[in-house]
Amino acid sequence: MDRPRVIRVHPQDNVAIVVNDGGLRAGARIPDGPVLPGAVPQGHKLALVDLAAGDPIRRYGVVIAHAARDLPAGAWVNEHNTVLPAAPALDDLPLATVRAPQALPVSATFQGYRNPDGSVGTRNLLAVTTTVQCVAGVVEHAVRRIRDALLPRYPNVDGVVALDHVYGCGVAIDAPDAAIPIRTLANIARNPNFGGRALVVSLGCEKLQPARLDLPEAALVTLQEQDGFGPMLDAILSAAETQLEALNARRRETCPVSELVVGLQCGGSDAFSGVTANPALGLAADRIVRAGGTVLFSENTEVRDGIAQLTARAATPEIAREIIRELDRYDAYLARGGVDRSANTTPGNKAGGLSNIVEKAMGSIVKSGSAPIAGVVPLGARAEGRGLLYAATPASDFICGTLQLAAGATVHVFTTGRGTPYSLEALPTIKVATRSDLARRWHDLMDINAGTVATGETSLAEMGRQVFDHILAVASGAPTWGERHRLHNALALFNPAPVT
Amino acid sequence: MDRPRVIRVHPQDNVAIVVNDGGLRAGARIPDGPVLPGAVPQGHKLALVDLAAGDPIRRYGVVIAHAARDLPAGAWVNEHNTVLPAAPALDDLPLATVRAPQALPVSATFQGYRNPDGSVGTRNLLAVTTTVQCVAGVVEHAVRRIRDALLPRYPNVDGVVALDHVYGCGVAIDAPDAAIPIRTLANIARNPNFGGRALVVSLGCEKLQPARLDLPEAALVTLQEQDGFGPMLDAILSAAETQLEALNARRRETCPVSELVVGLQCGGSDAFSGVTANPALGLAADRIVRAGGTVLFSENTEVRDGIAQLTARAATPEIAREIIRELDRYDAYLARGGVDRSANTTPGNKAGGLSNIVEKAMGSIVKSGSAPIAGVVPLGARAEGRGLLYAATPASDFICGTLQLAAGATVHVFTTGRGTPYSLEALPTIKVATRSDLARRWHDLMDINAGTVATGETSLAEMGRQVFDHILAVASGAPTWGERHRLHNALALFNPAPVT
Ligand SMILES: [Ca+2]
Ligand SMILES: [Ca+2]
Ligand SMILES: [Ca+2]
Ligand SMILES: [Ca+2]
Ligand SMILES: [Ca+2]
Structure with missing residues (x-):
């Protein structure tokens, strides 16, 4: 058997997670720690010190439960010998109670594309956006022709992206919630990666008229004004040339990290997400914030049960109340659809060592680091201000990514344990593996291996620094695996309003 | 000025529509009809006979309103001199009151692909379906390689289609309404065009596990079991070969039209939709039904205000009650999202000659012809039985088309006035223009010009026969414009359940 190995995420934690394959047997001795009175499975928690009945169980630096009885150091801590905290009601939460940690400023730069509106992109892309799905087939043909026939003549442009979606017609466009998909598309x-030079392709009679997108500098092609399929392609290519001409003049220049907007997400998580990739990402996020940059974290249903930690970390009581409002609205949305939230922690989660829903949520929240939450980005809105922001999106990978793109993210970092080839086309997507096994097997898909934290080959601090450095390299133009393969998912709009 | 020209849709109608550009002046004489006492605009109705106050106004063979006062033959009939019928409540509708029209059987055949389960396809396609959006990027690469490297070796296979969608994970998979997208995908x-030989690409950890699709004869590739991007592509290509081998053995054979399933839809409609393309399609639909075939018509929000005509035409009271149940459920869905149905008839509709919402609905319903409604297809279900069926889908072109594909349609007929390049990839999509001007301008997109009905160059009966013949030709392999250009829209699932 390997040398016993555990991971404690936060210095104040009184439990740690077993790393070894197959778990640890009774009698195993934790280096600088207790001897185990009984076996503890892999991914599960053991007590680092003697705990008395009623003592708080701290993981991720927060109380995730209380001891149900006395537990000696080394004992397995699980859902049977702990007491769940009360369900987090929304009317009695701590508001901005956590003092911001000491944060020495960091000075760092990247090579970005500065835009006339002051924003900075990490890529130089021609966006071909659409007001309705009817035009998608024509746009697909046009994009292929732009890529093959035009792009070689505009060497400073990195690519062309079709912003394809199923919104725009056959929808209740004046329903109260329709504002969300409309402002998302706008x-x-x-997004700064498009340099203010999008090309809009409209059908003509759709409900989502181009004026609703309010894109004054975009070029517009209306298919119903063209005399057939051939002329449609010609019109799009001609408009594309005008925009490519302008985009081709963009050049990378040295920009402070304060101009960077990094969107964080996880998907296909496992027991190691919360101990390797996510905390390393949290350290990188802290570093970006200390450099004055912007970090977006998201996923309403994954933070919901750790909401007290978010409201406590809010920079002001008003920001805490905004977080509560967004999650309250999401609760109501789920309830309207008859969703039973109690099914949130699955048997698989518990088998993997997650004792309860607070612990599960903390494993996701930990990727946000420790900075104060400086603001909330509503669904589909563009992020305002800098620092760590909560972009209140669903957890669905595609919808979250689409909304972070709308929020103005210019780099996307995605942690995964079980593995997904997920990637966005308009936003370089850095994929971080939680386990070395996954990183080895998917060597041509995973950009960073955070699994070496679990085996002790790399410290969490070093891994946090690696992730930070990798973010700056990608922001400066280094391609991700997704970009190298030109591998990407579709966009997915969040539309809680009815279709018609 | 052109010779005065009007269109009467149904022999029992006592009003007709003015065709002439610019409308007709006072004094104009309708051939075999009245002299106009005043002007009537294009697309508007005139009385064909003297009407007394209280007389029913018949259009499409149904009562769309009553005369508010005496109206002489030739008078303009509009919303000011007619009385709207009562809003169609759902609790007092005629149930199966219309006697089925005399229907002489029609004998006709097409060249189709007969499947082991008895269904007949019109195309021989390899479907690569997906359980979750995560895999879409990989599938896109794989489909390109299948098309380029494998298809040339399987000459009897018509193509390969990626069934890409954003459902499958990050969704409330146990919410009551989740059954709809799941059975839609299954x-x-x-669909008969895939010969029972689909290939399912799964990630592995998604909520929509492949077993939920219950596709015993499908091949399955799970990406999380593969060692990286290269091996993922290899695994999909290898599974594709097995299915292509089987599909390549399929041959077209002579099949009766009773094996055909034709889905009807309209989109981007104009004032002529209800007088040229839709009634011609209605005659073609009647002919398919008389040949024992299956016709699906749809679009809840467009038939809602003509529901009395549907329930009256239902073959049995139980079928009428099923129609009512489906539309009642859709009313509730729209109400949950705060949609105001009273906005249905727009000022543009009225300016175009549509006096009220019943008349508007009838212009859409007329494409279903005059056969009795023999059954209702619930959302996402496969059609059972033959004859004219109401597939209770939203009117959104993409969602309606996707649900008709799930219902088992093997040919799609789409009428359009304003023009849309809409087309499905898995289902040959015949586009019918309502106006000659559109058909001329979009000569490389519109498959049939029904506009010649308005100008009298073609009788409605002849046009109905042309549409019928064209459906059989396309069912037998003749390519549509969409297929020639390989031009198609994305699928759009109807998912009224929440995302998470
Ligand atoms: Ca997540
Ligand atoms: Ca996610
Ligand atoms: Ca329609
Ligand atoms: Ca439609
Ligand atoms: Ca696509």
């Missing part, structure tokens, strides 16, 4: 086209 | 993969 803000996606304004 | 039934799409069972």
Whole structure:
């Protein structure tokens, strides 16, 4: 058997996670720690010190439960010998109670594309956006022709991206919630990676008229004004040339990290997500914030049960109340659809060592680091201000990524344990593996291996620094695996309003 | 000025529509009809006979309103001199009151692909379906390689289609309404055009596990079991070869039209939709039904205000009650999202000659012809039985088309006035223009010009026969414009359940 190995995430934690394959047997001795009175499975928690009945169980630096009885150091801590905290009601939460940690400023730069509106992109892309799905087939043909026939003549342009979606017609466009997909589409086209030079392709009679997107500098092609399929392609290619001409003049220049907007997400998580990739990402996020940059974290249903930690970390009581409002609205949305939230922690989660829903949420929240939450980005809105922001999106990988694109993210970092080839086309997507096994097997998909934290080959601090450095390299133009393969997912709009 | 020209849709109608550009002046004489006492705009109705106050106004063979005062033959009939019928409540509708029209059987055949389960396809396609959006990027690469490297070796296979969608994870998979997208995806993969030989690409950890699709004869590739991107592509290509081998053995054979399933839809409609393309399609639909075939018509929000005509035409009271149940459920879905149905008839509709919402609905319903409604297809279900069926889908072109694909349609007929390049990849999509001007301008997109009905160059009966013949030709392999250009829209699932 390997040398016993555990991971403690936060210095104040009184439990740690077993790393070894197959878990640890009774009698195993933790280096600088207790001897185990009984076996503890892999991914599960053991007590680092003697705990008395009623003592708080601290993981991720927060109380995730209380001891149900006395537990000696080394004992397995699980859902049977702990007491769940009360369900987090929304009317009695701590508001901005945590003092911001000491944060020495960091000075760092990257090579970005500065835009006329002051924003900075990490890529130089021609966006071909659409007001309705009817035009998608024509746009697909046009994009292929732009890529093959035009791009070689505009060497400073990195690529062309079709912003394809199923919104725009056959929808209740004046329903109260329709504002969400509409502003999402408008803000996606304004993403800094597109340099303010999107091309809008409209059918003509759709409900989502181009004026609703309010994109004054975008070029517009209306298919119903063209005399057939051939002329449609010609019109799009001609408009594309005008925009490519302008985009081709963009050049990378040295920009402070304060101009960077990094969107964080996880998907296909496992027991190691919360101990390797996510905390390393949290350290990188802290570093970006200390450099004055912007970090977006998200995933309503994954933070919901750790909401007390978010409201406590809010920079002001008003920001805490905004977080509560967003999650309250999401609760109501789920309830309207008859969703039973109690099914949140699955048997698989518990078998993997997650004793309860607070612990599960903390494993996701830990990727946000420890900075104060400086603001909330509503669904589909563009992020305002800098620092760590909560972009209140669903956890669905595609919808979260689409909304972070709308929020103005210019780099996307995605942690995964079980593995997904997920990637966005308009946003370089850095994939971080939680386990070395996954990183080895998917060597041509995973950009960073955080699994070496679990085996002790790399310290969490070093891994945090690696992730930070990798973010700056990618922001400066280094391609991700997704970009190398030109491998990407579709966009997915969040539309809680009815279709018609 | 052109010779005065009007269109009467149904022999029992006592009003007709003015065709002439610019409308007709006072004094104009309708051939075999009245002299106009005043002007009537294009697309608007005139009385064909003297009407007394209280007389029913018949259009499409149904009562769309009553005369508010005496109206002489030739008078303009509009919303000011007619009385709207009562809003169609759902609790007092005629149930199966219309006697089925005399229907002489029609004998006709097409060249189709007969499947082991008895269904007949019109195309021989390899479907690569997906359980979750994570895999879409990999599938896109794989489909390109299948097309380029494998298809040339399987000459009897018409193509390969990626069934890409954003469902499958990050969704409330146990919410009551989740059954709709799940059975939609399962039934799409069972469409007769795929020969029972779909290939399912799964990630591994997604909520929509492949077993939920219940596709015993499908091949399965799970990406999380593969060692990276290269091996993922190899695994999909290898599974594709097995299925292509089987599909390549399929041959077209002579099949009766009773094996054909034709899905009807309209989109981007104009004032002529209800007088040229839709009634011609209605005659073609009647002919398919008389030949024992299956016709699906749809679009809840467009038939809602003509529901009395549907329930009256239902073959049995139980079928009428099923129609009512489906539309009642859709009313509730729209109400949950705060949609105001009273906005249905727009000022543009009225300016175009549509006096009220019943008349608007009838312009859409007329494409279903005059056969009795023999059954209702619930959302996402596969059609059972033959004859004219109401597939209770939203009107959204993409969602309606996707649900008709799930219902087992093997040919799609789409009428359009304003023009849309809409087309499905898995289902040959015949586009019918309502106006000659559109058909001329979009000569490389519109498959049939029904506009010649308005100008009298073609009778409605002849046009109905042309549409019928064209459906059989396309069912037998003649390519549509969409297929020639390989131009198609994305699928769009109807998912009224929440995302998470
Ligand atoms: Ca997540
Ligand atoms: Ca996610
Ligand atoms: Ca329609
Ligand atoms: Ca439609
Ligand atoms: Ca696509």
